Amino acid sequence: MSASSHDTTLPAPESGNAPKDKRKRTRALLVVLAIVILAAVAWLLLWLFVFSTRETTDDAYVGGNQVGISAQVPGIVIAVYADDTQRVNAGQVLVRLDPTDADMALRKAGAALAQAVRQVRQQTQSAASADASLAARRLDLQRAQDDLKRRLPLLAEKAVAPEEVQHARDAVATAQSALESAQRQADASRALVDGSDVRDNPAVQQARASFRQAWVAAQRNAIVAPVDGYVAQRSVQLGNSVQPGQPLMTVLPLHDLWVDANFKESQLRHVRIGQPARVEADLYGGGVTYHGKVVGLGAGTGSVFSLLPAQNATGNWIKVVQRVPVRIALDPRDLDAHPLRIGLSTSVTVDIGDDRGDVLAKAPSTVPTAQTSVYDDVAAKADAAADAIVQANLGIASP
Structure with missing residues (x-):
């Protein structure tokens, strides 16, 4: 047998790097897994x-x-002192109306008040005169009665004629009638002035109220800003004939703003009043953060209060996740440092870590949401003007 017939192929020996590659793959997998x-x-x-x-x-x-x-009050616009984007302060005059008609009404009311004071003074003097006349009538009656008493014993002794006694009786009756008439006259005079002095007399008070009304109406020809803020939506023009309640412009107090964040209903599970919140405005981007807190949750979803509420009781119905407005009060210091405008878009993050607060307010608020003091002294000034007219017409002898 030849040697070639016994040739066989021997397997190649395994490489020594295989275990190392396997360990590398295992280590890589472990690293990825970790x-x-x-x-x-x-x-x-x-x-x-x-x-x-x-x-x-x-x-x-x-x-x-x-x-x-x-x-x-109605009137013709004669001056406009503020325009859109301008800042105004509380009490600043924004629009002035023609004061002609109001001034004439005020003068008439002032004259009527003065006349009322003088009439009450006259009535007081008339009452005093009626009292003096009443006293005189009492004396006349007493005198007539005394004369009759003196003549009656003389009549029994026939010392005087019966006619003389009859005249004495007639004099007593006449004096009695005169006294009753004087009493009624005094009562009528006193009815107008009893129980009050000139200042508190109903006629004077009525004239005083009419004067105060005319004085206030005259002051309202100057339309003032009730709060500090910025003017927007000015529509009033010179020469306009305006009526009470007609909108002229709007003042926006930008130092007192808030954010209405519309959260999905599924996000409200742990939202509570008093929780801190962070607000970022698109106007400044993420570089400015406003600090605030939750002050209230809306009483209903936005769809409920929309102009056309959804009608879900229909055949074709698709569930839509509703949103509820959450009011976020902002720190005024942040607003002063980085002013905002009404209607700007923001992003709100509420910290719900502590959800032990209330979902709804437990008690009504006792603090005014907004208030102004620019009208506080109007009534006092009107009273001062009325007092000056009353004092000028009282006279030295009046109380």
């Missing part, structure tokens, strides 16, 4: 301590009071 586990743990911790303790929405917009400026 990274995945660490990432999962990190995400779990992030969700537990960060994402689960806050609710976020970008369906949020800046809100604020829009103080409408309107006329309180």
